[in-house]
Amino acid sequence: MIPYSLLDLAPVCEGSDISGAFANMRDLARHAEDWGYQRYWLAEHHNMPGIASAATAVLIGNVAGATSRIRVGAGGVMLPNHSPLQVAEQFGTLASLYPGRIDLGLGRAPGTDQPTARALRRYFDNAEQFPQDVNELLHYFEPAQPGQAVRAVPGAGIDVPVWLLGSSLFSAQLAAALGLPFAFASHFAPDAMDQALMIYHRNFEPSARLANPHAVLALNVVAAETDEEARYLFTTQQQAFVNLRRGKPGLVPPPIDDIEAFWQPHEKLGVAQALACSVIGSADTVRDGIRAFIDRHRPDEIMLTANIFDHGKRLRSFELAAQAMNALPT
Structure with a gap:
């Protein structure tokens, strides 16, 4: 783990x-x-x-x-x-x-x-x-x-401890040159993730602050009792992204039953690209999704985030995500 x-x-x-x-x-x-x-x-x-x-x-x-x-x-x-x-x-x-x-x-x-x-x-x-x-x-x-x-x-x-954050290659290169830990914003801008990790590890220079590279990847996780409920809760974050792209950021909206009626096809595609690093589902689905993400990208640490409307549901999601993490093999 x-x-x-x-x-x-x-x-x-x-x-x-x-x-x-x-x-x-x-x-x-x-x-x-x-x-x-x-x-x-x-x-x-x-x-x-x-x-x-x-x-x-x-x-x-x-x-x-x-x-x-x-x-x-x-x-x-x-x-x-x-x-x-x-x-x-x-x-x-x-x-x-x-x-x-x-x-x-x-x-x-x-x-x-x-x-x-x-x-x-x-x-x-x-x-x-x-x-x-x-x-x-x-x-x-x-x-x-x-x-x-x-x-x-x-x-x-x-x-x-000072970290550099980024969603492109620039901060990966700088973090490597300065010998600092690096966190990539894969939860909303995943396109350059693999290349940024490669550059960071390949070019890392040990420093007084950090002897070996340490890379964190961010992942959207929405967990619930069923896959259907989790997908429903996730519509809050999907709406928020569309509203931001429309130039109308507002308060966090409640989930909706029919997300397809909310967005246009190009908006759906944009949200899918931006939120590609997301695991949505029941406890089992989330466990398997997190494990697949870690196995593929090999981060040193994972940063979980979730934009869920109901506070109780948000607590439950992070609790299930923690259980999923603890169920992973060492």
Whole structure:
């Protein structure tokens, strides 16, 4: 069995509100800790009504305070939106409050649309700046040197594992060059997954932070008592993707009986491509699907995610997924 972790976006469902989303987030994290999940990561998004994880570092502290053992982190912080010093200070603070439990995953996309990116007051002209920002951030976590003009307080000398996230080859190459762990966003952009993994493993350079490559793949998993129920629950995520592509992101919708009546053929094809890394079904179906995914792609760790409307059904899905992981051969 490989380690399994959980990615959450603090979803805001129709008929609920942000306070309810945060209460569900804490409840899910406490259950995930009991079910053996290795990490609980939150992802930064902005200007999306159905996703409440904009202030990612704040929510990480909230989840860490509601749990006691599970690692909590960002999957990830979108570095173009922040100064490296501020991120180092935030995560140095979190790691001081919750020693040995905080992860920092970094992405190079803004996690939003262009008007919102401009409103965030940082400007990201091209990919050339991202490696410089990553190196600057890593520097702030090193022990401060005599005469150092700028230091992260807290942050300097604090052990915060830094990950690079990506959905293309760029971050795979950078993670390999810097000797950092790498997480690929296969749950919504799987096209370059195999090539990114190959590049990361082939080019990995050991570093003081990581001796051997460590690659995480994300997988959508919706588990229920029957295959039919799971497919029904999955229509929530399918609708959300179509709404996003239509330029109408909103609150997380309830599942529907007839997804075919909801989308156009080209939309169905686009969702199928984006969510190709998905396992949907009963406990047995999910166990077999996860095992096939791991056998084919050989990740060092798997990050499970699910956008399910009903909180109780979402809890049950992650519980069944954990049982499936624990049923896999070592």
